[in-house]
Amino acid sequence: MSSLLKKKLPLIMKIAAVVALVGAILMFIFPVLQADATYKRVFGIIIMILMLALSALAFFYLWLGRDTEPNFFLFDRQKKRNISVDELSFTVANERLAFLLTAVSESVEELWTENVLENELKLGYRRVYRPLIAYKMLYDLADKNIESYWSYLENATPETVASIASALEQAGEKEMPRAFTFIMENYRSDSEKIRSFVCGNAKYIRGRIMAYIKRNIELFY
Numbered sequence: 001m002s003s004l005l006k007k008k009l010p011l012i013m014k015i016a017a018v019v020a021l022v023g024a025i026l027m028f029i030f031p032v033l034q035a036d037a038t039y040k041r042v043f044g045i046i047i048m049i050l051m052l053a054l055s056a057l058a059f060f061y062l063w064l065g066r067d068t069e070p071n072f073f074l075f076d077r078q079k080k081r082n083i084s085v086d087e088l089s090f091t092v093a094n095e096r097l098a099f100l101l102t103a104v105s106e107s108v109e110e111l112w113t114e115n116v117l118e119n120e121l122k123l124g125y126r127r128v129y130r131p132l133i134a135y136k137m138l139y140d141l142a143d144k145n146i147e148s149y150w151s152y153l154e155n156a157t158p159e160t161v162a163s164i165a166s167a168l169e170q171a172g173e174k175e176m177p178r179a180f181t182f183i184m185e186n187y188r189s190d191s192e193k194i195r196s197f198v199c200g201n202a203k204y205i206r207g208r209i210m211a212y213i214k215r216n217i218e219l220f221y
Contacts, residue, residue: 010062017058024051072096072220073213085217090206093213097136100129111137112152117163128219131171134164135209138180141195142202153198154191156184171212176201 031044073096074082104122105111116122116133123130141149156164161184165177179197187193213220 013058013062017055017062020051020055020058024048024055027051069221071217072100073217074220085214088210088213090210093210094136094139097132097209100133101136104129104133108140108149109152112156112160115157115160115163117160117167125219127170128216130167131212132209134167135171135205135212137164138198139202139205139209142199142205150191150195154188154194158185161185171208173208176204 027044027048032041032048069082071082073088073093074085076083101108101111104116104119105114110116111133117130120127123133141153161181165181168177168180183194183197
């Protein structure tokens with residue numbers, strides 16, 4: 001309930017600001033200008049001032065709360081501002097993740113061979129990007145379906161496999177890390193089994209990427 005109220009608060013404040021401003025204008029036109037007694041005019045002026053103050057406070061609150069610092073996933077370069085998290089599409093999120101991978105490794109091969117997921121300097125505050133890197137590594141295998149990418153996974157060291165599983169667990173995953181580890185430990189010689197597992201989970205990974213980003217959106221500034 002509180003999270004819903006937090007999302008709706010800016011809209012509520014905008015409505016309150018506009019209503020108070022319109023109310024102040026109406027108070028000036030009718031009770032103030034057309035008052036037939038001094039006390040009515042004074043009373044109308046007081047109410048008008050209070051409504052103007054309320055409108056000003058609401059607009060000031062909105063000005064203070066404006067989102068000007070670029071968010072890694074939400075910043076719209078054309079609009080020069082952050083979009084709402086509800087407007088974030090997977091296409092945009094995936095593009096930002098592709099850029100993230102170029103920032104943490106010089107090549108796809110390095111991504112899989114240098115165990116980037118254990119490099120604290122590249123994982124962001126509280127290692128917030130770590131699960132997203134792991135998700136993206138797996139998603140790109142199914143999405144791009146490039147043979148060399150598959151070979152990186154099939155030849156990944158036990159340490160890299162363990163790091164991917166650990167990163168997924170950091171995001172709250174339970175079954176997927178266990179299944180991934182089991183397949184990598186027991187089906188190294190069966191590439192089709194490994195590929196089937198990753199491709200079969202591509203849609204699930206998409207959903208989990210978006211859920212993780214939205215759940216932690218305040219950490220991506």
